[in-house]
Amino acid sequence: MTGWWIWPAGAAVLVVAGFAGVAVPRWRAAHLHRRTAWSRARAAIKVAAVSRDAGLRDPQAEALLHRAELIVAGGGGERAAGEAADLAREADRRWRAR
Secondary structure, three states: OOOOOHHHHHHHHHHHHHHHHHHHHHHHHHHHHHHHHHHHHHHHHHHHHHHHHHOOOOHHHHHHHHHHHHHHHHOOOHHHHHHHHHHHHHHHHHHHHO
16 A cells, blocks of 8 residues: 555646646636737827827817826726726827817
8 A cells, every 4th residue: 555645646636737727728818808908008099199199289188198198007907908998099089079
């Protein structure tokens, strides 16, 4: 009975492999969603900046864009990225309406 320890060790390896098999794809998907959200926010800010440069001066739109840029500079999760994108889109909408 010198090899009794192999069964608990094998069970532990199976549990760890099962956990990794479920957790790693979820972590990757969450990371992809976060990266995509920040990419959308940065793209919205760039579009708003082009509208700002091409349009008339609007202090409220400039404040919205500035807030969006501060949020991007501060980082955060998907919610922060979504808020930055919304602010930038609103600023862009205001500049395009002028």
